[in-house]
Amino acid sequence: MRTIEEKLQEHKQNMNIIQAPPELEDRLRNALQQVPTKKKSKPRAVAWVAAIAAAVVLLAGTYQYPAFAYYGGKLLSSMELSSLSFSDVVDHGYGQTVEKSKTLDDGTVITIEGVIADDNALLLYYTVDLPEGSVFNVDESIRFGIDKLHSFQGNSNVREGYGNYSDDRTRFMGVYKFGPVSPFSRTLTVTFDEWKGKERLLYPISFKYDANKAMNSIIKEKLTASVPVDQGTVHYDAITASPTSTIIKGHYELDNGEFPRFMGKTKLYVNGTEVGARGGRSSNTGDKPGFELEYDIIPTDKVESMQIVLENFSGYQKVEEPISLASPSDRSILIGNEKLWIRSVTRTGTGYDIVIARKQFTFLDTDTLAVEAGGITVPVSNITQSRPWDLKNGNIMWEQTYSFNTDVKPEKLMVDGFDYIKTYNKTITVPIKKNE
Incomplete structure (x- = not known):
């Protein structure tokens, strides 16, 4: 939900x-x-x-x-x-x-x-x-x-x-x-x-x-390379370098068969120097969701090495244990490598509201979100839009109010997990085909 x-x-x-x-x-x-x-x-x-x-391979074009x-x-x-x-x-x-x-x-x-x-x-x-x-x-x-x-x-x-x-x-x-x-x-x-x-x-x-x-000359390369991620695989299929840009094409094979929530960030290195990134867009590759990433031109005619680095991408963190609601505060709760804040648990006319804060691109799995109150599992009944929470230290988190219809004060928050931007730092080395 x-x-x-x-x-x-x-x-x-x-x-x-x-x-x-x-x-x-x-x-x-x-x-x-x-x-x-x-x-x-x-x-x-x-x-x-x-x-x-993204990632790569040299393909000979038909034209x-x-x-x-x-x-x-x-x-x-x-x-x-x-x-x-x-x-x-x-x-x-x-x-x-x-x-x-x-x-x-x-x-x-x-x-x-x-x-x-x-x-x-x-x-x-x-x-x-x-x-x-x-x-x-x-x-x-x-x-x-x-x-x-x-x-x-x-x-x-x-x-x-x-x-x-x-x-x-x-x-x-x-x-x-x-x-x-x-x-x-x-x-x-x-x-x-x-x-x-x-x-x-x-x-x-x-x-x-x-x-x-x-038209000017074209360099095409093809690569059958992939990087495993939390909910599937990112595949890198081809690179085309030209005087107007460098394009890397690929596709996703994720568990849900859809596009990722976050495309993340991929860097391209040639001879150890990062090539400027200029944009990314989604595409369809047959029946699979795909992507095209655009970079600046390759700045040399002597390519000695080429690497694709998947710096970050959509990740999923499972929450193995219920989260205690006994002492809400502005202190963070570390779950995996991410943090959540249980800011308050407040009685309302229809039940209890719980304010939960998180990073901007961290999203709780709300399909089964519930609380335990008096031994009974109570599902979430309403979720507000997110709003900024300024920590006054240069960081801004985002908080939402989750409502539960129960007369008993909730003791535990039960959530299966959350989506977030995960750091992967996975490197693919592209084989270099020497031009004759």
């Missing part, structure tokens, strides 16, 4: 982001709301989402992406790529120039300048130029969004958007990051949208797509 609040705090994103065959897949678009940054002459990236859990200058002096991270104008991107040897425009009725011109694509993502560079005499109000959000990007394999999800205004505020320069598109696509269609009152206007722009120009 979990509370609505507990369910809301569960990290179970059920976004389906695996690549299915083209005829089966129609990716759903995530709504994107852009927020302008400070004035600069070049766009500045908004921070990418950051990461958790070999054009391999020009992945490593070496021209290598730039996606943060660097997205902070450059497209002309600067081209100067670094990246991308396909598009220069396809649409002029709106009021004279506004939307131009797709170019794209960079690989097996992990597609970056689309665009500009919006206002008619002569008009300027952007930089205190408002940019009026145009992206409705979708359609390719040979279907619709690609929007993952990020960022950009900035020119110094004279007549131009907006933006970058959108999408999920990967099929290398066999020949035409891409990007649909911009804007709202005028209650009417939503759509502006599709189609352009020829050339994978040989847009």
Whole structure:
């Protein structure tokens, strides 16, 4: 019997982001709301989402992406790529120039300048130029969004958007990051949208797509590795490293067959140096819940060692003995490696209320939660929403009130266990395949 609040705090994103065959897949678009940054002459990236859990193996793809200058002096991270104008991107040897425009009725011109694509993502560079005499109000959000990007394999999800205004505020320069598109696509269609009152206007722009120009080289590795956790196993399936990011894919095999309550935190190390984590998202891998973790690019062309470290993940602590309610106080009770606080036991008009405090992401198993009162087992009748409890020492716990319908003062609290974020620190060493 979990509370609505507990369910809301569960990290179970059920976004389906695996690549299915083209005829089966129609990716759903995530709504994107852009927020302008400070004035600069070049766009500045908004921070990418950051990461958790994974591992690896080098897989040979069925399609070999054009391999020009992945490593070496021209290598730039996606943060660097997205902070450059497209002309600067081209100067670094990246991308396909598009220069396809649409002029709106009021004279506004939307131009797709170019794209960079690989097996992990597609970056689309665009500009919006206002008619002569008009300027952007930089205190408002940019009026145009992206409705979708359609390719040979279907619709690609929007993952990020960022950009900035020119110094004279007549131009907006933006970058959108999408999920990967099929290398066999020949035409891409990007649909911009804007709202005028209650009417939503759509502006599709189609352009020829050339994978040989847009794509840089790809490194794929495959790993059949796993880490046992309290309620199942975390499996690490593959890693793909590209100029836009490093993606680790995996799946869960948990006792309940569902996504974990907490995805936890997974670190990636290359040559002993941690690779920056940028985000994580849930996916479906066949009939099994899966995940994708995004990291920065691998910062070297000489990979001597690679490790995946599952630092923490969802854990479950069994409570073997009933907890005494004889002397409630603000002192903690150590159970395993976690602590609970029985703060008070108070008589009410309908029974007794017990206030229990715990860490923010620790959740009691309430399905069988009960008290022993006068030799009788009384189940919990009501649970309040959690509220902060400031310990005044830099720590904030979260407390809830649990109500029990009994006229007899409870003597013991009976709980099967609780979910929490458990430290695992399990390391997987990835075999390195030397490139010929």
